[in-house]
Amino acid sequence: MDENLERSESAQQALTPPAATDVRLRADRLRLGYRNRVISDELTVDIPDGTFTAIIGPNACGKSTLLRALSRLLAPESGAVLLDGKAIGSYPAKEVARRIGLLPQSSTAPEGIRVADLVARGRYPHQSLVRQWSRHDEEAVAAAMAATGVTELSGRLVDELSGGQRQRVWIAMVLAQETPIVLLDEPTTFLDIAHQIQLLDLCRELNRDTGRTVVAVLHDLNHAFRYADHLIAMRDGAVVAAGAPREIVTAELVQKVFDLGCRVIDDPETGTPLVVPLSEKAVRVG
Ligand SMILES: Nc1ncnc2c1ncn2[C@@H]1O[C@H](COP(=O)(O)OP(=O)(O)O)[C@@H](O)[C@H]1O
Numbered sequence: 001m002d003e004n005l006e007r008s009e010s011a012q013q014a015l016t017p018p019a020a021t022d023v024r025l026r027a028d029r030l031r032l033g034y035r036n037r038v039i040s041d042e043l044t045v046d047i048p049d050g051t052f053t054a055i056i057g058p059n060a061c062g063k064s065t066l067l068r069a070l071s072r073l074l075a076p077e078s079g080a081v082l083l084d085g086k087a088i089g090s091y092p093a094k095e096v097a098r099r100i101g102l103l104p105q106s107s108t109a110p111e112g113i114r115v116a117d118l119v120a121r122g123r124y125p126h127q128s129l130v131r132q133w134s135r136h137d138e139e140a141v142a143a144a145m146a147a148t149g150v151t152e153l154s155g156r157l158v159d160e161l162s163g164g165q166r167q168r169v170w171i172a173m174v175l176a177q178e179t180p181i182v183l184l185d186e187p188t189t190f191l192d193i194a195h196q197i198q199l200l201d202l203c204r205e206l207n208r209d210t211g212r213t214v215v216a217v218l219h220d221l222n223h224a225f226r227y228a229d230h231l232i233a234m235r236d237g238a239v240v241a242a243g244a245p246r247e248i249v250t251a252e253l254v255q256k257v258f259d260l261g262c263r264v265i266d267d268p269e270t271g272t273p274l275v276v277p278l279s280e281k282a283v284r285v286g
């Protein structure tokens, strides 16, 4: 379809009832920034349904800013985020929270809160005056805690957990929300290597077994290439490349995005791209 035609149709969809669309979440020509500082301009991003999408890019390139916009925490200065074909700003907040769960890059728990109570807050968007805490809420909380391995921590104070434990509790809260779309900002930060792999496996399960759309900002390129079926590479607030890792990852791309020389070889476990950084200064062994 002609790109401009598609865009003008998107703009119309914001005003008219949602049309059937194969992309539930789309950023359409966003201008994003803070006060007078523009971080992204004309940023257009599709999150393909049912994918595990990874976002990569150097520090401060605007990954978290994009995630905030996609989850409606940050209003664009122009352009629109379209959720199910309708401008996200036009939904009631609770409705957005029933469709999109966000794990922000850093979160602060209310003081003195216990693990099970924090995870239970993920059920808030499902509650109302007429719909109080139910058995299903209880089950969703228990399942989310089991999936993230925090069941044994349920009575502990969140303040007193290790960074890695706390991270898993936050993820449990997002899972308890039971949204079809899950956005995770650096979910593997603070986790040791075994827990990183466990979490990525969990994201893949969520994606493949329950059909959820998972979007994660990941710093470890090799993890991103191994787990994601759709990759968005960003630099300076813009998308440099998007597509399947096997199709788009090259040494040139890594150079362009990170200013890093590298070799790209096949991951011996999975056959996905594996980045081996070049280093003039490294000491060669042997
Ligand atoms: N709340 C804020 N107020 C002002 N500037 C911000 C704020 N959050 C982020 N920025 C700036 O926006 C740019 C992009 O930040 P961010 O989206 O967090 O990058 P990334 O997640 O890719 O590391 C950075 O230059 C950062 O300093």
Ligand SMILES: [Mg+2]
Binding pocket: 063, 064, 065, 105, 185
């Ligand atoms: Mg960030």
